[in-house]
Amino acid sequence: MIKKFDNDAEFQEFVLHCKKNVAKMATNGGCFIGSAFSCMDILAYLYCNFFDTKKIKNNEKDRDLFVLSKGHAVAGLYGVLAELDIFPKKRLDNYLSVDDDLYWHPNASIPGIEFHSGSMGHGLSIGIGMAFASKIRNSNNHVVVLLGDGELNEGSIWESMLIASAYKLDNLIAIVDRNFHQANVKTEELIQLEPLDHKLSSFGWKTFSCNGHNFNEINEVFSEIKDDNSNKPKVIIANTLRGKGISYMEGNPQYWFANLEKEKVNQLIQELNSLQYNKK
Amino acid sequence: METYESKILSLVEKNKNIVVITAENRISLRNIPPKLGANFIDVGISEQNLVGIGAGLAKQGFLPVMHGMSAFLTMRAFEFIRTDLGYPSLPSVLVGTFNGLSAAGNGTANGPTHQAIEDIALMRLVPNMTIFAPSDVTETCSGLDYITKLEGPLYIRDSNFGTIDIKREKFIWGKNECIVQGNNIAILSYGTILSICLEVSKKLSMQNTSHSVYNMRFLKPMDEQTLDHVFQNHKIIFVIEDHVNIGGLCSIVKEYAWENKKSQEIILINLKEHFFKPANFVVALDHAGFSADKIYEQIMMSMKGSNR
Numbered sequence: 001m002i003k004k005f006d007n008d009a010e011f012q013e014f015v016l017h018c019k020k021n022v023a024k025m026a027t028n029g030g031c032f033i034g035s036a037f038s039c040m041d042i043l044a045y046l047y048c049n050f051f052d053t054k055k056i057k058n059n060e061k062d063r064d065l066f067v068l069s070k071g072h073a074v075a076g077l078y079g080v081l082a083e084l085d086i087f088p089k090k091r092l093d094n095y096l097s098v099d100d101d102l103y104w105h106p107n108a109s110i111p112g113i114e115f116h117s118g119s120m121g122h123g124l125s126i127g128i129g130m131a132f133a134s135k136i137r138n139s140n141n142h143v144v145v146l147l148g149d150g151e152l153n154e155g156s157i158w159e160s161m162l163i164a165s166a167y168k169l170d171n172l173i174a175i176v177d178r179n180f181h182q183a184n185v186k187t188e189e190l191i192q193l194e195p196l197d198h199k200l201s202s203f204g205w206k207t208f209s210c211n212g213h214n215f216n217e218i219n220e221v222f223s224e225i226k227d228d229n230s231n232k233p234k235v236i237i238a239n240t241l242r243g244k245g246i247s248y249m250e251g252n253p254q255y256w257f258a259n260l261e262k263e264k265v266n267q268l269i270q271e272l273n274s275l276q277y278n279k280k
Numbered sequence: 281m282e283t284y285e286s287k288i289l290s291l292v293e294k295n296k297n298i299v300v301i302t303a304e305n306r307i308s309l310r311n312i313p314p315k316l317g318a319n320f321i322d323v324g325i326s327e328q329n330l331v332g333i334g335a336g337l338a339k340q341g342f343l344p345v346m347h348g349m350s351a352f353l354t355m356r357a358f359e360f361i362r363t364d365l366g367y368p369s370l371p372s373v374l375v376g377t378f379n380g381l382s383a384a385g386n387g388t389a390n391g392p393t394h395q396a397i398e399d400i401a402l403m404r405l406v407p408n409m410t411i412f413a414p415s416d417v418t419e420t421c422s423g424l425d426y427i428t429k430l431e432g433p434l435y436i437r438d439s440n441f442g443t444i445d446i447k448r449e450k451f452i453w454g455k456n457e458c459i460v461q462g463n464n465i466a467i468l469s470y471g472t473i474l475s476i477c478l479e480v481s482k483k484l485s486m487q488n489t490s491h492s493v494y495n496m497r498f499l500k501p502m503d504e505q506t507l508d509h510v511f512q513n514h515k516i517i518f519v520i521e522d523h524v525n526i527g528g529l530c531s532i533v534k535e536y537a538w539e540n541k542k543s544q545e546i547i548l549i550n551l552k553e554h555f556f557k558p559a560n561f562v563v564a565l566d567h568a569g570f571s572a573d574k575i576y577e578q579i580m581m582s583m584k585g586s587n588r
Contacts (some may be wrong), residue, residue, distance in 0.1 A: 129339070155328075159323075
């Protein structure tokens with residue numbers, strides 16, 4: 001079903017449902033749950049409030065296009081796509097089965113996945129190609145690419161930043177999931193990205209930032225982007241927490257990836273249920 | 281005479297889905313960018329993005345024709361080619377210039393940084409890749425007629441912008457050709473070196489040495505029918521290429537011989553594992569052992585040493 005939210009409470013309720021889908025993938029092989037929960041609100045917002053999801057569902061030619069460049073967070077994307085019935089939720093039971101294509105990184109055979117990913121630093125160039133395609137066709141769709149902050153270590157990302165700016169690709173939106181963590185370490189303790197907003201602005205991108213877990217702030221940023229006439233590509237620094245919503249996972253470097261015992265998953269779902277109950 | 285530029289321009293005029301992209305490599309595209317309009321994108325010196333952007337366009341139904349110097353295109357962007365074009369088998373064209381001992385643009389003067397002498401090996405590794413190594417511009421243009429029918433990526437080893445003045449078989453996509461038909465010895469080559477082999481052929485004919493010369497322009501998938509013909513009709517097979525010993529035509533022929541249990545003598549003339557000495561084309565060619573005289577000498581010496 002296609003949803004559109006106008007308040008934080010209902011939105012958060014929806015996100016909790018999506019997170020429960022992810023929790024079920026965090027066992028028997030596991031998934032990058034911390035990374036998924038970091039960008040879960042952004043993903044849910046995109047598909048509920050920003051994209052024309054009906055066109056995505058119908059695979060229409062001028063649909064909005066999304067590339068998950070930080071491919072390892074795909075469990076989060078699958079959680080949203082399944083909750084919106086872009087593919088049947090039952091299909092998640094096939095996770096990590098050889099009979100399907102649901103594994104740790106996105107596969108384009110899954111409805112809603114426009115391009116496979118996994119290797120860092122590819123998605124923005126793919127998105128630029130898609131943005132050029134829309135320009136040549138005079139299509140008004142948006143192209144959105146979600147990047148990890150650790151992914152910004154890749155030089156190809158900065159080549160892409162220069163190119164998108166040089167060609168004034170104003171139909172392209174990049175989102176940086178700024179959780180200050182990369183695979184094993186904190187970003188600022190390895191290759192410092194700050195001041196990130198200055199870096200991105202100086203590359204010619206219109207730069208926005210928001211709390212990546214707050215519906216109203218996300219909503220506000222996307223409203224500004226819709227009204228923007230700057231002819232520049234846009235980038236949103238979404239300030240987030242790795243493992244958002246689960247007390248012991250939040251900001252915990254150990255929970256980038258998790259392969260939990262069944263019992264732990266049940267506890268996780270209970271925690272998510274209780275959050276839901278508290279909201280009510 | 282049809283040129284690469286005029287061919288590309290006419291293809292884009294007929295098919296607006298073709299997008300010409302370059303990583304600021306314009307040697308074969310000097311005059312046409314303004315005429316191509318929105319169907320031309322120069323991404324600057326960034327081969328990884330050249331291929332990533334091409335993949336994004338291809339995914340949206342466009343046919344990207346991506347240009348770069350072969351060394352940077354096939355090595356710098358290898359992972360993008362393998363993962364973003366090869367794995368999803370996206371119809372797309374990679375046009376690499378300055379490869380092997382490149383006559384075009386006197387490319388041999390560049391030095392090791394620019395030497396693409398492993399490009400065939402690398403592109404053979406990419407799943408769903410087709411490899412086409414034309415020997416002159418006429419052949420390149422004939423091949424370009426087929427790009428709208430591709431079902432996966434194509435690498436064109438675009439090495440020679442001149443034309444070879446010979447009578448040829450009708451061009452058939454995917455099919456290699458026999459240019460000189462004889463028996464006893466066969467010479468197999470492609471690209472720039474093919475024209476040198478035709479000079480060698482004249483020398484052999486003057487000595488009444490019966491031989492054949494094959495243009496092995498399609499390297500992947502290999503045209504096995506032509507190799508069947510080569511091995512059925514010749515005792516000694518010379519494979520001559522401006523490529524390292526591993527992974528190019530020399531490897532292809534050895535693999536074919538092993539798989540088909542052939543016992544002919546196969547003699548390889550290639551760059552072994554060496555970067556060649558940079559110099560002007562004719563000098564570099566001779567120094568690396570690929571001038572007509574040097575190849576002829578090697579063939580004659582091998583013939584003496586052979587018991588066949």
